[in-house]
Amino acid sequence: xxxxxxSLVAVLALLLGVAGSSRTNTVGCKxxxxxxxxxxxxxxxxxxxxxxxxxxxLGGKVHSENAKQQAAELAQAAAGNRILxxxxxxxxxxAESQSRSIASNQDAAIEKxxxxxxxxxxxxxxxxxxxxxxxxxxLRGSVKNPRERQEA
Numbered sequence: 001x002x003x004x005x006x007s008l009v010a011v012l013a014l015l016l017g018v019a020g021s022s023r024t025n026t027v028g029c030k031x032x033x034x035x036x037x038x039x040x041x042x043x044x045x046x047x048x049x050x051x052x053x054x055x056x057x058l059g060g061k062v063h064s065e066n067a068k069q070q071a072a073e074l075a076q077a078a079a080g081n082r083i084l085x086x087x088x089x090x091x092x093x094x095a096e097s098q099s100r101s102i103a104s105n106q107d108a109a110i111e112k113x114x115x116x117x118x119x120x121x122x123x124x125x126x127x128x129x130x131x132x133x134x135x136x137x138x139l140r141g142s143v144k145n146p147r148e149r150q151e152a
Contacts, residue, residue, distance in 0.1 A: 029056065029079050036078040037071055045071050045088060057085040059134075065090050087134045107132035121151050128152055 030049040033056055037045050046059040056079045062068050072086045091099040110132040118124040126148065128141040143149050 029082060032078040033058075033075045036074045040070065040074065042067065042071050042074075047075070049082075053083070054081075055083045055085060057087060059087045059089075061089045061091050063091065063093050085136050085138065087136045089134045103134055106135060110135070110137055118152065123148060123152055126152070 030047050033047045033049075037043070037047070042062065044060045045062065048057040048059065049055070050057070056075060058071055058075055062071065068086065068088045068090050071088055072084060075086075076084050089100070089103055111130060114130050114132075114137060115124070118126075118128060123143065126141065126143050128139060128143065130137055130139045132138075139152055143152060
């Protein structure tokens with residue numbers, strides 16, 4: 001009987017090790033986004049990451065619409081192909097209470113529009129839930145197929 005050379009065993013072990021470690025590397029980008037925001041003094045913006053849903057969510061408060069837009073642009077650049085949900089609240093100095101009230105009314109209007117849009121496409125009977133926060137609409141639930149998902 002012929003014996004297997006030790007070098008062949010080493011090569012096979014190496015190949016099996018590489019094949020076994022070929023899982024997708026899901027490196028988080030939350031820290032990259034935070035660092036990008038801190039560089040332009042947007043330290044009050046919070047960053048949450050959901051790796052399963054491939055999503056980065058921005059929250060917190062800024063004092064201008066320009067700051068909110070800048071945060072979104074920086075976060076998208078740092079997040080790569082992640083989906084960005086910008087839930088930052090714009091609260092101008094001295095008008096914080098009014099701003100929160102306006103944002104709440106806008107969110108209610110977005111949710112009402114979503115109900116109408118789902119009804120118009122016949123998806124109102126599916127198991128779709130949604131929530132608007134600072135102008136960002138988040139959908140959750142299930143539909144029957146990818147076409148319905150896209151419509152929702």
